[in-house]
Amino acid sequence: MKMWNVTDKILVALTALIYIILWAPTMFLVLFSFNKDELGIRWEGFSLEWYPEIFNNVAVRDAVERSLIIAIITVVVATIVGTLTAYGLYKYKFRGRRTLRTSVLLPITMPYVVIGGSLLIFFTRVAHIPLGYLTILIAHISFSIPLAVFVVLGRMARIDWTLEEASTDLGADKLTTWRKITIPLLLPAIIASAVLIFPWSFNDFVITFFVAGVGTTTLPLYVFSLLRFGETAVINAIGTIFIALPVIGILLMNFFQKREVV
Amino acid sequence: MLASKVVGKVPRNLREKIRKFLAKQPHLPYVGPFSLWIVLFVIAPLGVILYFSFLTTGAYGGEIFPIFTLEHYLRLWRGAYGIILLRTLLFAFGTNIVCLLIGYPMAYCIARRGGRWKATLLFLVIIPSWTSWLIRLYALRTIAGFAGIINSTLLSLGLISSPLGILFNPYAVMFGLVYAFLPFMVLPIYASLVGLDPSLLEASVDLGATPFRRFLTVTLPLTKGGIFAGTILVFIPALGSWLVPLLLGGAKVMMAGNLVHLQYMTVGNIPMGSSIAVVLVAVVLLIMYLSIKLGGEDALERIL
Numbered sequence: 001m002k003m004w005n006v007t008d009k010i011l012v013a014l015t016a017l018i019y020i021i022l023w024a025p026t027m028f029l030v031l032f033s034f035n036k037d038e039l040g041i042r043w044e045g046f047s048l049e050w051y052p053e054i055f056n057n058v059a060v061r062d063a064v065e066r067s068l069i070i071a072i073i074t075v076v077v078a079t080i081v082g083t084l085t086a087y088g089l090y091k092y093k094f095r096g097r098r099t100l101r102t103s104v105l106l107p108i109t110m111p112y113v114v115i116g117g118s119l120l121i122f123f124t125r126v127a128h129i130p131l132g133y134l135t136i137l138i139a140h141i142s143f144s145i146p147l148a149v150f151v152v153l154g155r156m157a158r159i160d161w162t163l164e165e166a167s168t169d170l171g172a173d174k175l176t177t178w179r180k181i182t183i184p185l186l187l188p189a190i191i192a193s194a195v196l197i198f199p200w201s202f203n204d205f206v207i208t209f210f211v212a213g214v215g216t217t218t219l220p221l222y223v224f225s226l227l228r229f230g231e232t233a234v235i236n237a238i239g240t241i242f243i244a245l246p247v248i249g250i251l252l253m254n255f256f257q258k259r260e261v262v
Numbered sequence: 263m264l265a266s267k268v269v270g271k272v273p274r275n276l277r278e279k280i281r282k283f284l285a286k287q288p289h290l291p292y293v294g295p296f297s298l299w300i301v302l303f304v305i306a307p308l309g310v311i312l313y314f315s316f317l318t319t320g321a322y323g324g325e326i327f328p329i330f331t332l333e334h335y336l337r338l339w340r341g342a343y344g345i346i347l348l349r350t351l352l353f354a355f356g357t358n359i360v361c362l363l364i365g366y367p368m369a370y371c372i373a374r375r376g377g378r379w380k381a382t383l384l385f386l387v388i389i390p391s392w393t394s395w396l397i398r399l400y401a402l403r404t405i406a407g408f409a410g411i412i413n414s415t416l417l418s419l420g421l422i423s424s425p426l427g428i429l430f431n432p433y434a435v436m437f438g439l440v441y442a443f444l445p446f447m448v449l450p451i452y453a454s455l456v457g458l459d460p461s462l463l464e465a466s467v468d469l470g471a472t473p474f475r476r477f478l479t480v481t482l483p484l485t486k487g488g489i490f491a492g493t494i495l496v497f498i499p500a501l502g503s504w505l506v507p508l509l510l511g512g513a514k515v516m517m518a519g520n521l522v523h524l525q526y527m528t529v530g531n532i533p534m535g536s537s538i539a540v541v542l543v544a545v546v547l548l549i550m551y552l553s554i555k556l557g558g559e560d561a562l563e564r565i566l
Contacts, residue, residue: 007473008375015371018364019383022390022444025401028411032404081295088292100293102554107304109546111502113519114311114539115304117526121314121536122307142303145296203394206505210526220396227400239397247389 026243033236050237060238063222070133070218071201074140075194081141082148083190087182089149090156104146115143116210123211131213139211140201147200148193155189188256195253199245308543315536324530334537343521347541349432350518354501357439358447361496362489364440365447369488372448373455384452391445399438399509403429430512438506446495454488455481494553498546518542 033051037044054060089101107115119139123129163185167177183190205220212221219238226235284290318329337343372383390398405411406428413425428434458481466476504519511517516524518538525535 011367011371012375015368018368018444019386022441023386025398025405026390026393028405029397029401081299084292085296088289092289092292094287094289094293097289100297103300103305104296105550106300109498109550110304110308111499111504111519111542111546113502113504113522114308114542117522117535117539118307118311119303120526121532122303122310125314125532126306126310138303142299145299149296199392203392203396205394205396210523220394223394223396223400232404235397235400239394239401242394242397245393247393250385250389250392 033240063219067219074201078144086152112206116207135211144197151193311536357500361447369451435511438510447492450491451488454485
């Protein structure tokens with residue numbers, strides 16, 4: 001390696017500073033979730049009291065349950081539809097293929113407020129679907145399918161497809177081929193997309209805020225309602241769990257992708 | 263008798279027809295569900311708000327009459343609406359430029375000086391973007407609030423005599439936007455820097471280029487793709503942001519997203535809110551179109 005000159009040193013120092021700024025609020029939150037002070041502003045000593053509190057709180061438990069149900073259904077539906085779409089886009093040439101490929105981008109490039117707002121108007125004024133689980137699920141799945149499509153498409157480009165041809169040549173029908181060859185080949189991407197979609201759906205606040213109804217308060221919506229009352233200590237504890245979840249998710253994904261290489 | 267015959271016949275005919283149809287369209291079972299989904303739940307709702315944006319409202323905005331009008335679009339450019347729209351554009355541009363100015367050196371540093379920590383350093387950039395926004399912005403608010411740690415530290419050090427109003431001003435919103443979207447700028451630039459052919463850099467050094475010149479004439483042009491991708495990934499969400507101005511700007515520093523929310527959920531003037539949403543969509547589509555034009559067909563795919 002070359003010697004580090006002054007520009008490099010400044011660069012490294014600046015980068016370190018940005019990292020600190022990027023992580024300071026999160027670190028602060030995690031640290032203060034172990035704080036005795038209920039207002040969570042001044043450090044009053046180490047305490048674990050807020051964690052049992054959130055697990056004993058019925059409202060929190062209900063909200064977690066709702067968020068989990070929504071995230072799990074979203075992951076299952078979006079991954080299935082997304083995998084099928086990616087397969088169709090990759091394997092077949094058909095009219096409108098390019099249009100479809102571009103429109104996959106539509107749900108993820110639209111501002112969240114517009115997705116949430118347009119669905120709200122659509123549900124209440126046109127489709128007359130009462131706001132609740134169904135509307136939240138529709139919104140989450142709409143946003144999640146593209147993520148699955150892109151993850152699976154990425155994997156497809158790197159797969160040796162001769163196995164699938166061999167299976168067909170040997171007389172296996174389409175369904176058997178899918179079960180025995182295609183799905184196992186795509187499995188790492190399917191898992192990766194599920195790992196990607198789950199925290200997204202679980203965490204989503206903006207879109208859910210627009211399409212949720214009475215009695216479908218998800219965890220982020222519940223946290224938002226707490227914000228108004230300034231229940232800082234409880235929010236800090238929930239927030240720490242919120243931050244821990246995706247970190248675990250990303251580590252899991254990393255683990256699966258490493259296995260994929262082997 | 264007859265009825266059962268008909269019932270028995272129709273499904274068989276139908277099944278036959280479906281089979282023939284599928285033989286001609288083998289891709290349909292795969293891409294069909296998503297195509298249907300996107301038409302029903304993405305394109306149709308956008309169509310609905312486009313329709314609503316042209317409808318006339320009653321005196322208080324609550325009632326809607328099916329009479330065509332451009333009133334809402336005309337109102338958008340005047341008074342408070344105009345200021346907010348202009349601010350939205352300015353903030354999106356500003357966020358983009360600041361993210362580029364911070365993100366490029368950062369990506370450069372990770373790519374060049376990261377060594378065996380590269381993957382970890384990159385992870386540390388990505389992870390915040392996968393945690394809850396609400397929680398992160400809330401944490402930011404707690405730190406910067408009146409009783410927060412910044413103010414209390416400055417107070418106890420005697421640097422200030424009364425708490426500073428750090429929040430609820432344009433700077434707080436800009437900071438929040440950069441804080442939220444910086445990862446989206448760093449990632450694509452990092453990818454393009456790593457993909458750079460080192461022999462080109464060596465050649466420029468051999469030919470006597472100074473480090474600065476080498477950066478300007480070799481590195482920067484070759485990482486244009488990354489800058490381009492990062493710009494799209496930052497500009498579009500910054501333009502439509504709602505939560506950042508809501509939590510850090512309050513009622514004083516609203517952006518277009520807040521207007522949509524306010525009109526839809528508080529004021530109840532759906533046509534007005536729709537016209538703002540339509541303008542946002544139009545700008546996003548324009549950017550997407552331009553990026554496909556300028557960056558080639560797979561420009562957008564490379565981003566993802």
